[in-house]
Each structure stands twice: as C-alpha cells, then as structure tokens.
Amino acid sequence: MMLEHILVLSAYLFSIGIYGLITSRNMVRALMCLELILNAVNINFLKGNIFSIFVIAIAAAEASIGSAIVSSIYRNRKSTRINQSTLLNK
Amino acid sequence: MILSVLSSPTFVSGLMVARAKKQVHSILFPILVFHDTSGLHLLLGLDFSAMIFLIVYIGAIAISFQFIIMMFHIQIAEIHEDVLGYLPVSGIIGLIFWWEMFFILDNETIPLLPTQRNTTSLRYTFYAIKVRSWTNLETLGHLLYTYYSVWFLVPSLISLVSIIRAIVLTMHRTTHGAVKRQDVFQRNAISFRRTIMRRPTDPIMR
Numbered sequence: 392m393m394l395e396h397i398l399v400l401s402a403y404l405f406s407i408g409i410y411g412l413i414t415s416r417n418m419v420r421a422l423m424c425l426e427l428i429l430n431a432v433n434i435n436f437l438k439g440n441i442f443s444i445f446v447i448a449i450a451a452a453e454a455s456i457g458s459a460i461v462s463s464i465y466r467n468r469k470s471t472r473i474n475q476s477t478l479l480n481k
Numbered sequence: 482m483i484l485s486v487l488s489s490p491t492f493v494s495g496l497m498v499a500r501a502k503k504q505v506h507s508i509l510f511p512i513l514v515f516h517d518t519s520g521l522h523l524l525l526g527l528d529f530s531a532m533i534f535l536i537v538y539i540g541a542i543a544i545s546f547q548f549i550i551m552m553f554h555i556q557i558a559e560i561h562e563d564v565l566g567y568l569p570v571s572g573i574i575g576l577i578f579w580w581e582m583f584f585i586l587d588n589e590t591i592p593l594l595p596t597q598r599n600t601t602s603l604r605y606t607f608y609a610i611k612v613r614s615w616t617n618l619e620t621l622g623h624l625l626y627t628y629y630s631v632w633f634l635v636p637s638l639i640s641l642v643s644i645i646r647a648i649v650l651t652m653h654r655t656t657h658g659a660v661k662r663q664d665v666f667q668r669n670a671i672s673f674r675r676t677i678m679r680r681p682t683d684p685i686m687r
Binding site: 396397400402403404406407408410411414415419420422423424426427430433434437441443444445447448449450451452453454455456458459460461462463465471 | 496500507508522525582625635640644650
C-alpha cells in the first residue's frame with residue numbers, strides 16, 4: 392500500500408515541478424522547481440536501487456552551478472527575469 | 482497513517498513552491514518538501530538515504546539558494562495575469578501527460594486504481610535479511626565500492642567540475658582591480674638591509 396502511494400507522490404511532485412519550471416518568470420524559482428523535480432525522481436528511484444545517491448550528487452552539483460550562473464547574471468543585468476535575453480529574437 | 486502525515490505537507494508545499502509570493506517563503510517550502518521526503522525514506526527503511534537527504538539537500542542546496550535570495554534581494558513575486566488564457570491547451574497537454582504516466586503503470590504489479598483487491602497488498606519479503614542482517618550503509622558500501630566503483634568515481638569528477646565552475650563563475654567579477662595582489666618580482670627585489678632596522682631596546686643588541 393505504501394509503495395504506490397509513494398509513486399503517486401513522486402509523480403505529483405514531478406508534475407508540480409514541471410509546472411513551476413515552465414511558468415516561473417524568475418530564475419531562482421525555476422532552479423528550485425528543478426530541485427523539486429530531482430527530488431521526485433529520487434523518491435521514484437528508491438525501490439531497491441542505489442541510484443538515488445548519484446541523483447543526489449548530480450542535484451548538488453547542478454544546484455551550485457545554477458546558483459553561480461544566476462548570481463553572475465544578476466550582477467551583470469540587475470534583474471532575474473527569464474525572458475530578458477531577447478537579443479536573438481529579431 | 483504516518484505516511485499521510487508525511488505526505489500531506491508535501492502536497493501543499495509542492496504547490497506553494499511554484500506560487501509563493503514572498504521571498505523567504507519560496508525557499509522554506511522546498512525545505513519542508515525535503516523534510517517530508519527524508520521522512521518517507523525512513524518509512525521505507527533507508528536510514529542512510531534519509532540522513533544524506535537532510536545533510537545534502539537541506540543543508541547544502543537549500544542553504545545556498547537561501548543565500549542567493551538573501552544577498553541579491555531578488556524579487557520573487559510575479560504577476561500571473563495571463564496564465565488563464567493558456568489553460569485550455571495547456572490543460573489538455575497536462576492531462577495527456579498524466580494519462581500517459583498512468584498508462585504505463587501496470588495495474589497488476591502496482592495497483593493504483595481501486596480494482597478488486599482480493600489479493601493482499603504488496604509485501605516484499607526479503608529473506609536475505611533473516612540470514613544476516615545488513616545495515617543500509619553496509620549494503621551501499623558493498624555495492625558502490627566493488628561492482629559500481631566506476632559509477633562512484635564519475636560523480637566525484639562531476640563534483641570536481643562543479644567546484645571549479647562555481648569558483649570561476651564567481652571569481653570573474655572581483656579580479657578587476659578590487660583584490661590586492663602581490664607582485665612577486667617586486668617582493669623579491671626588496672633588500673632587507675634597507676627595510677628592516679633594529680630598535681635600541683632589542684635584547685639581542687645588548
């Protein structure tokens with residue numbers, strides 16, 4: 392009874408994370424929704440696999456790199472909107 | 482019962498991650514989700530994974546996001562004025578996504594829909610535990626360092642890349658003259674006879 396509840400929870404968190412990632416106009420919120428997605432995948436990988444340790448390592452590495460990128464973008468442009476890089480749109 | 486206690490904040494907080502208006506709340510809700518996920522790990526019997534979750538996810542990742550939000554005064558509140566216009570098409574696409582996910586789940590092995598439950602629920606009886614009981618850490622070490630050792634080395638390389646990248650990305654700003662540097666050749670050209678002198682009250686002199 393517990394296993395499928397956890398799988399449903401993981402599917403729900405995954406979809407909420409994708410929804411937040413798509414509809415967020417802020418970079419930090421997008422990064423946090425990405426962490427939520429990775430968390431949901433991590434719950435899904437618990438059925439006896441050892442792969443969740445690697446998912447944790449990848450999530451930590453990606454979080455640090457994402458934070459560094461967001462901070463340097465914020466320093467250069469003073470705003471963290473996602474749709475601000477439109478120079479190639481013409 | 483414990484499962485529902487742990488998973489119901491996850492349901493709410495997951496939604497609030499995408500929708501929080503204040504700045505501090507948008508990092509507190511993922512912390513709550515990670516707490517409950519760690520508790521779910523404990524319910525499944527994976528104690529090591531639960532503690533690793535607490536240390537790595539909450540203690541490292543969420544704290545770094547908290548520092549980003551704190552230092553840069555990032556305004557997280559955003560206006561969702563034109564989201565509802567996309568709701569017909571996006572709702573259909575979302576429902577197709579969910580339908581596909583539940584299409585894959587075989588109802589015999591993972592019973593999600595309440596069909597006739599004549600059989601008992603899923604019980605994984607691991608007989609290996611009764612012979613010699615290993616802790617979670619022991620099984621991880623037994624597999625990670627012997628059979629999957631290459632898998633173990635690759636995340637270390639990925640962590641190395643992330644360390645170097647984080648340093649390079651944040652160092653680029655402060656080397657434009659703001660950091661006091663030492664010129665090595667100038668340091669070597671200084672002769673000590675001109676720069677160091679003895680005081681009269683030195684105990685060596687007298």
